[in-house]
Amino acid sequence: MEFNSLKDEDKRYIKSIVSSERFSTGTSNLDLHARDMSSHPASRPEAVVWPADREEVSRILTYADRGLIPVTAWGAGSSLEGNPIPVRGGIVLDFSQMDRILEIRTDDFQADVEPGVIYKELNHKLRHTGLFFPPDPGADATIGGMIANNASGIRTVRYGSTKDHVLRLVAVLANGEIIETGNRASKTSSGFDLLHLFVGSEGMLGVVVEATIRLVGLPAEFASAVATFETMEDASKAVFDIIRSGLDPAALELMAPECIELINRRKDLGLPISPTLFMEFHGPTRNQLTDAVDIAEGLCREHGCQEFRPGLERAERDRLLEARYAMGEMIRQEHPDYPSIVIDVAVPISAYPEMIAFAREAARKAGTGPAYTFGHAGDGNIHLVINTGGKGRERWQRIEEANHSVVDKALALKGTATGEHGVGIGKTKFMEAEHGRSLEWMKKVKQLLDPNGILNPDKMFP
Numbered sequence: 001m002e003f004n005s006l007k008d009e010d011k012r013y014i015k016s017i018v019s020s021e022r023f024s025t026g027t028s029n030l031d032l033h034a035r036d037m038s039s040h041p042a043s044r045p046e047a048v049v050w051p052a053d054r055e056e057v058s059r060i061l062t063y064a065d066r067g068l069i070p071v072t073a074w075g076a077g078s079s080l081e082g083n084p085i086p087v088r089g090g091i092v093l094d095f096s097q098m099d100r101i102l103e104i105r106t107d108d109f110q111a112d113v114e115p116g117v118i119y120k121e122l123n124h125k126l127r128h129t130g131l132f133f134p135p136d137p138g139a140d141a142t143i144g145g146m147i148a149n150n151a152s153g154i155r156t157v158r159y160g161s162t163k164d165h166v167l168r169l170v171a172v173l174a175n176g177e178i179i180e181t182g183n184r185a186s187k188t189s190s191g192f193d194l195l196h197l198f199v200g201s202e203g204m205l206g207v208v209v210e211a212t213i214r215l216v217g218l219p220a221e222f223a224s225a226v227a228t229f230e231t232m233e234d235a236s237k238a239v240f241d242i243i244r245s246g247l248d249p250a251a252l253e254l255m256a257p258e259c260i261e262l263i264n265r266r267k268d269l270g271l272p273i274s275p276t277l278f279m280e281f282h283g284p285t286r287n288q289l290t291d292a293v294d295i296a297e298g299l300c301r302e303h304g305c306q307e308f309r310p311g312l313e314r315a316e317r318d319r320l321l322e323a324r325y326a327m328g329e330m331i332r333q334e335h336p337d338y339p340s341i342v343i344d345v346a347v348p349i350s351a352y353p354e355m356i357a358f359a360r361e362a363a364r365k366a367g368t369g370p371a372y373t374f375g376h377a378g379d380g381n382i383h384l385v386i387n388t389g390g391k392g393r394e395r396w397q398r399i400e401e402a403n404h405s406v407v408d409k410a411l412a413l414k415g416t417a418t419g420e421h422g423v424g425i426g427k428t429k430f431m432e433a434e435h436g437r438s439l440e441w442m443k444k445v446k447q448l449l450d451p452n453g454i455l456n457p458d459k460m461f462p
């Protein structure tokens with residue numbers, strides 16, 4: 001696609017739509033919107049705009065579409081695959097000023113929000129209502145960015161990912177048209193599911209300007225436990241059995257010994273340095289949860305669990321969860337000098353032990369810097385972070401090869417190249433292998449909704 005760069009008259013026109021305080025071509029603002037949290041190269045936009053409402057978004061898109069100017073939506077920039085990097089320049093629409101919680105309907109377990117709402121702030125606001133919004137990617141992500149990436153997190157094993165919590169969207173299409181899709185009913189059989197076409201579309205089909213999201217009741221009781229194992233294989237087999245047993249954990253996280261060593265050191269947790277499962281169960285009564293934990297312990301023991309610590313108090317549980325959420329950031333801080341690759345694959349649960357073993361072997365073979373394995377095990381999701389451990393193309397090449405082999409393996413096991421981080425720049429090369437002929441239909445959908453290709457160009461498609 002050929003695009004035009006922003007001319008002075010374009011800048012003047014866009015500034016007239018949003019006012020000059022919400023338009024910037026200043027270097028620091030361009031730099032702040034040139035990279036996400038991945039190691040993908042930075043690329044500056046030509047202007048950053050902070051829209052205040054859907055009409056402004058619509059007018060900007062109408063103008064950009066006619067002028068063939070690229071437009072990339074921006075939430076909090078916490079993506080890990082280069083998803084919001086404006087690789088073709090143009091305009092970045094930063095949604096941080098469209099951050100109003102428009103309405104909370106506790107009786108319907110729903111909220112209407114603008115896209116710039118940070119999900120943690122929504123949950124903070126909800127804390128006295130007995131409700132919460134479960135998808136929890138950990139970073140300070142916006143709901144718009146979570147919808148666009150179909151984000152998930154530690155609670156997804158029980159409560160689902162973002163797609164399971166979006167009931168209605170208002171989106172602005174590339175040509176500036178504003179459409180509303182979905183409704184407030186908890187289910188519907190009405191028409192093609194346009195709503196979910198936008199979920200996971202990484203801002204390439206339209207820009208979300210409002211969403212109705214589904215909330216769920218906070219559990220009356222919870223029970224958490226930590227199980228340590230001799231090998232990763234034992235731990236991952238226990239994951240399979242816990243899921244198969246129908247115990248319905250609300251969290252089932254796997255951490256390799258190197259991750260435990262890191263969180264012990266940084267968060268003073270004093271856990272045994274072994275392959276570890278953190279699990280949590282939610283339910284209406286203590287008794288029910290005691291039974292679930294007992295059964296989980298039995299299953300873990302069958303797989304050589306060395307230590308099983310049930311009954312974590314809330315404070316201890318919170319410290320452990322906080323450390324788990326901070327894992328990615330701790331790894332970054334641990335290796336500030338050299339880049340890392342963050343591999344994020346998911347496989348059917350029966351293949352989880354095989355996938356874990358393969359991924360760790362791939363990291364060992366790469367033989368570059370330190371590698372860390374962890375993940376939302378209950379979803380069959382693995383994160384493998386490999387650091388280059390030094391400078392030079394050759395090291396990067398080696399971790400890229402490891403990335404390739406791990407994704408190829410996940411696909412061979414009928415899994416996916418990305419469990420939750422999205423395609424962005426980093427996963428485009430795997431799209432053909434994963435989707436085959438369907439990829440052509442995805443391209444046709446893109447062509448239909450954004451014929452000039454102005455929305456977040458050069459992403460997703462190889």
Ligand SMILES: Cc1cc2nc3c(=O)[nH]c(=O)nc-3n(C[C@H](O)[C@H](O)[C@H](O)COP(=O)(O)OP(=O)(O)OC[C@H]3O[C@@H](n4cnc5c(N)ncnc54)[C@H](O)[C@@H]3O)c2cc1C
Pocket residue numbers: 036037072073074075076077078079080083084095115136137138139140141142143144145146147148149150151152153154202203204206207208209325326327328329420421456
């Ligand atoms: C330490 C760390 C841990 C993480 N852990 C997880 C995890 O456990 N699970 C997980 O899923 N992710 C995780 N992530 C990745 C990231 O937080 C999520 O993908 C998150 O959803 C991105 O949200 P954001 O607001 O930062 O969006 P951005 O990164 O700003 O944008 C993401 C995508 O959404 C598009 N977009 C943004 N706003 C809109 C809008 N209004 N309309 C249309 N498109 C839009 C952008 O163009 C881009 O393609 C982690 C990231 C970090 C740094």
